[in-house]
Amino acid sequence: MPNIIKPKPEWLRKKINYSVNQELESLFRDAQVKTVCQEAMCPNISECFSQKQATFLILGNICTRACSFCAVGKGKPMALDLNEPQNVAQTVKQLGLRHVVITSSTRDDLGDGGAEHFCKTVDAIKATDSSIVVELLIPDMRENKDALQLIAMSGAQIIGHNLETVPRLYHVRKGAEYQRSLRVLKMLSSLNPSIATKSGIMLGFGEKDEEVKALMQDLLDVGCKYLSIGQYLSPSIHHTSVVEFVKPERFEDLKNLGMEMGFSYIKSSPYTRSSYMANEYLEQR
Ligand code: SF4
Numbered sequence: 001m002p003n004i005i006k007p008k009p010e011w012l013r014k015k016i017n018y019s020v021n022q023e024l025e026s027l028f029r030d031a032q033v034k035t036v037c038q039e040a041m042c043p044n045i046s047e048c049f050s051q052k053q054a055t056f057l058i059l060g061n062i063c064t065r066a067c068s069f070c071a072v073g074k075g076k077p078m079a080l081d082l083n084e085p086q087n088v089a090q091t092v093k094q095l096g097l098r099h100v101v102i103t104s105s106t107r108d109d110l111g112d113g114g115a116e117h118f119c120k121t122v123d124a125i126k127a128t129d130s131s132i133v134v135e136l137l138i139p140d141m142r143e144n145k146d147a148l149q150l151i152a153m154s155g156a157q158i159i160g161h162n163l164e165t166v167p168r169l170y171h172v173r174k175g176a177e178y179q180r181s182l183r184v185l186k187m188l189s190s191l192n193p194s195i196a197t198k199s200g201i202m203l204g205f206g207e208k209d210e211e212v213k214a215l216m217q218d219l220l221d222v223g224c225k226y227l228s229i230g231q232y233l234s235p236s237i238h239h240t241s242v243v244e245f246v247k248p249e250r251f252e253d254l255k256n257l258g259m260e261m262g263f264s265y266i267k268s269s270p271y272t273r274s275s276y277m278a279n280e281y282l283e284q285r
Pocket of ligand 1: 043055
């Protein structure tokens with residue numbers, strides 16, 4: 001049954017500057033690269049694009065899973081674009097990015113979940129300038145240890161994997177398992193203790209503060225010290241409904257709670273997304 005899109009409260013009404021978007025959109029189109037900013041209809045697109053920040057979406061824009069909150073297309077994925085690592089690296093160079101976030105849709109159809117393609121993209125970026133900070137935001141890769149080993153040793157400094165929500169509400173993450181995602185984060189840290197791991201959640205599915213607190217403790221227990229917390233916004237009437245528009249004060253309270261519990265850095269606000277102001281995290285390490 002289609003959901004009802006609730007009107008947004010005042011603190012969630014953001015203006016999008018399309019003229020800035022068009023400039024970068026044509027650059028990305030010409031370079032044949034995709035960004036999750038566009039594919040996921042991120043509300044920060046004007047702000048990030050005007051600051052020349054973007055998150056690249058590799059491995060195609062079709063996901064093999066069907067999370068009910070996500071705007072990325074679902075279905076039969078495309079063949080890998082073998083030029084993509086170079087195209088992303090050249091775009092990073094052209095934009096002069098110093099901190100790059102690379103993510104992908106879930107590719108359960110690939111034996112390694114796309115790990116090798118992630119690594120080739122990191123290599124191509126680092127070949128242009130080894131001082132560029134690379135952050136990967138990966139799917140669970142079905143907990144494939146060989147794939148996670150490649151990712152952990154890829155040269156990326158931050159590796160993120162999102163829990164998205166509390167375990168009671170995992171029905172919105174079709175094909176995912178809360179405990180498996182925690183194990184993925186733990187495995188990444190143990191495979192390469194020099195990387196920082198990061199996770200992200202959205203509020204607004206009906207989660208309770210005690211549940212968020214328990215989730216934060218679970219993340220700390222697997223060595224994850226970076227967390228992003230943002231508001232879930234339903235992409236269309238065919239996606240999961242927003243149960244609650246969480247007030248900015250609650251984001252602040254949860255951030256303070258998490259920092260007291262032991263996180264190194266938490267970005268928490270209604271418009272926070274996993275890659276929002278991603279450069280801030282390492283500065284707080
Ligand atoms: S928050 Fe992330 S996904 Fe959204 S526009 Fe900024 S860089 Fe892109």
